[in-house]
Amino acid sequence: MLELIIVGAGPAGITAGVYAARKRMDFLVISGDIGGQTAWSGDVENYTGYQFVTGPELAAKFEEHMRRYRIDVREGELVRELSRSQDAVTLTTDKARYEARTAIIASGKRSRELGVPGEKEFKNKGLTYCATCDGPLFSGKDVAVIGGGNSALDATLQLMNIARRVHVINAASALTGDAVMREKAEAAGNVAILNGSSVTQVYGEKMVQGLEISRGGKKERLAVQGIFVEIGLIPNSEFAQGVARNEYGEIKVNSRNETSMEGVFAAGDVTDVPEKQIIIAAGEGSKAALSAFRYLAQHKF
Amino acid sequence: MEKKVRIYSTPTCPYCIRAKQFLKDNNVVFEDVDVSSDDQAAEEMIAKSGQMGVPVIAVDDEIIVGFDKERIVRALGI
CATH class of the missing domain: 3.50.50.60 (FAD/NAD(P)-binding domain)
Structure with missing residues (x-):
């Protein structure tokens, strides 16, 4: 034995x-x-x-x-x-x-999953849990990172050098990751941080075309080609x-x-x-x- | 005849590194296509596999998504 x-x-x-x-x-x-x-x-x-x-x-x-x-x-x-x-x-x-x-x-x-409609259908079709692996495929595109902790910031720091624009969708009222990373993300010209917002749906046809978010009780659509889920x-x-x-x-x-x-x-x-x-x-x-x-x-x- | 093997990968993806190492260990000759620096190849990979995750391994016309060791072994007969 x-x-x-x-x-x-x-x-x-x-x-x-x-x-x-x-x-x-x-x-x-x-x-x-x-x-x-x-x-x-x-x-x-x-x-x-x-x-x-x-x-x-x-x-x-x-x-x-x-x-x-x-x-x-x-x-x-x-x-x-x-x-x-x-x-x-x-x-x-x-x-x-x-x-x-x-x-x-x-x-x-x-990785924890979002648990919203569209997540399973669009997995690997624009939605991913690995920025390190799949990030390079989104060069020049608009993407969203979901989360506000260290892994979300890690993904954001990688993607801001690749993608055209990075939207950070954070459910909490402020980012919670390390200060060093937070400062880098906040200083970048192509990163938009949306605090207090949560994802309600992922939409698209063959590939991801965007997501629906809820912010201050209002729903809005955000057109992105890539979604990086980093919610713990x-x-x-x-x-x-x-x-x-x-x-x-x-x-x-x-x-x-x-x-x-x-x-x-x-x-x-x-x-x-x-x-x-x-x-x-x-x-x-x-x-x-x-x-x-x-x-x-x-x-x- | 030898099968033509192409691997669509990015330099940073761990499963791409493992898949390439696996092919090397088995003496499989393959073409490595870096989709992070070649937009046309990226489009080709997405069209062929219907998805955006790497690696994608093409053995002749058979498309294998991910480092699926068993399917690679079957496709190559190794």
């Missing part, structure tokens, strides 16, 4: 993998993607050691570091269920079933039904990254750790791996 299974390969999962490999643990990594949200991020200026690095570059560095060790990575596999028997954790994916003594859940978060994230924790989670669906962990389920640890954005940052996720991943290692040493299976 495996000693450990790591679910997820973002900063937390990859760092856990590097630590587990160095402890010579017998383990594998199961993940839908590699790099997690870092791979979708724009500029990263707060990961110590890198004064400036892009998200995809940093994700590539993480992966390169992980590949230095012969780690068995099952990419593109999705975990559906996690359960525990007397002395093992069982993980069922869309492809197979695995058993291990311990597990680390580092499955991160995914939800944890990928649905498969861990038996593990205690908080009101947001985040997995509860203590300072040793232990969850409510014996032998199951969790790290990074999927947990209730305060602050979601790449560097924090990486640190939490290392702690989780060391805790799993210690757990195995204490239980002589």
Whole structure:
């Protein structure tokens, strides 16, 4: 039986993998993607050691570091269920079933959807959740960014150099992201910030043609060719039904990254750790791996 | 005969990078089309795939949207 299974390969999962490999643990990594949200991020200026690095570059560095060790990575596999028997954790994916003594859940978060008419129909037809990936296709076009936090500002800063005009549709009365980013967005000549407005509908024919917004009780239409949804994230924790989670669906962990389920640890954005940052996720991943290692040493299976 | 493979991509999209790496690892010769710097290619990609997400991989006339490893494997017989 495996000693450990790591679910997820973002900063937390990859760092856990590097630590587990160095402890010579017998383990594998199961993940839908590699790099997690870092791979979708724009500029990263707060990961110590890198004064400036892009998200995809940093994700590539993480992966390169992980590949230095012969780690068995099952990419593109999705975990559906996690359960525990007397002395093992069982993980069922869309492809197979695995058993291990311990597990680390580092499955991160995914984009929250708007939940308005037209969103599903126009996904990838002008509406996207990844400015880093799809932004370059909108050069010279008018676009809207939905949201007012750091990810919305990150998207805005990328798009203002590509698109003709960027409308920021923010439900709150002011932007909430970091001051440094806010100032850059506000200083740009082609960024219009619409506070106190929310999206009620996405319209178009084959591709997006615009959106309908509600502002001060009034509905208006805004013609745009691109819509970038950046309204926050939800944890990928649905498969861990038996593990205690908080009101947001985040997995509860203590300072040793232990969850409510014996032998199951969790790290990074999927947990209730305060602050979601790449560097924090990486640190939490290392702690989780060391805790799993210690757990195995204490239980002589 | 060898199938003609084109990948429509942007330099920053993680799945484009992974898809290209996957093709390279399998010794597949392909043409990389950067749709962020080539408007005509972007239009072509949108017309062929009916959508704007990258990557789009064309194996002869078969259009694969996204880094769909299983479909790429089937289309190329690798």
